[in-house]
Amino acid sequence: MEENKNYTVSIYSENNIGLLNRISAIFQRRHINIESINVSESEIEHVAKWTVVVSLNEKLLKKIIGQIEKQVEVIKAFYHKQDEIIYQESCLFKIKSDLLFEERQIQNIIKDSNANIVTVNKEFFVLEKSGRTEEIALLHRELKVFGIMQLTRSGRIAVTKDEMKISKRLAKISN
Structure with missing residues (x-):
């Protein structure tokens, strides 16, 4: 069985009422504790960036990312290892x-x-x-x-060490 590790999840979304409940429910259903959560504006106007810290295995995290991305308001979700941020x-x-x-x-x-x-x-x-x-x-x-x-x-705030290609994609969508 894969070992649990700390991961930082970045979620780009519209900033809509009720999304926090739905995203936290995705973790709750699987009995995963959210260590910290922060939501703020992102580099793209009208797009929120969520920074969520969780401890779990990578295989399960990939499934959760897929579920998060099924939310209508979610544009894209990523996960990062500690050394990537x-x-x-x-x-x-x-x-x-x-x-x-x-x-x-x-x-x-x-x-x-x-x-x-x-x-x-x-x-x-x-x-x-x-x-x-x-x-x-x-x-x-x-x-x-x-x-x-x-x-x-506070909750964690984070940026990736590598370029986030999402920024360019989001800029095209918002224009």
Whole structure:
């Protein structure tokens, strides 16, 4: 049996109501957890780009891509291995302000992780960290010791290392 791996799925679609439910149902029916999902405008006007991260085997993923492409609003879907993409994630950490001034180690963690302080007030400060999954996980582990008041993490955003031929095809369709 094929081993499960993390894949990033890129879906180009019209931005219509209800499509999120139908796409997530495709994964749900097969008991596949979506690790992260992000939907934004793409390089082509009026075309949305979905970035979905899942962990499964490639044979099953190919079947799922076929099902996704059967959705009327979906223009094209692709999947990418980790080494085929350049990606970032972002995370916000809310932490008690007194720690910033009383714990020298926190200042070193911030500096070493290349995190940015977004805001500071009497009660709390907010750190922002963008980077790869492992970098954010490391910062999370280091800050957890001191207590995190709130944490929120974005879905993955990604571009392929190779040219996406879809962009040229979509440009012809939209003109």
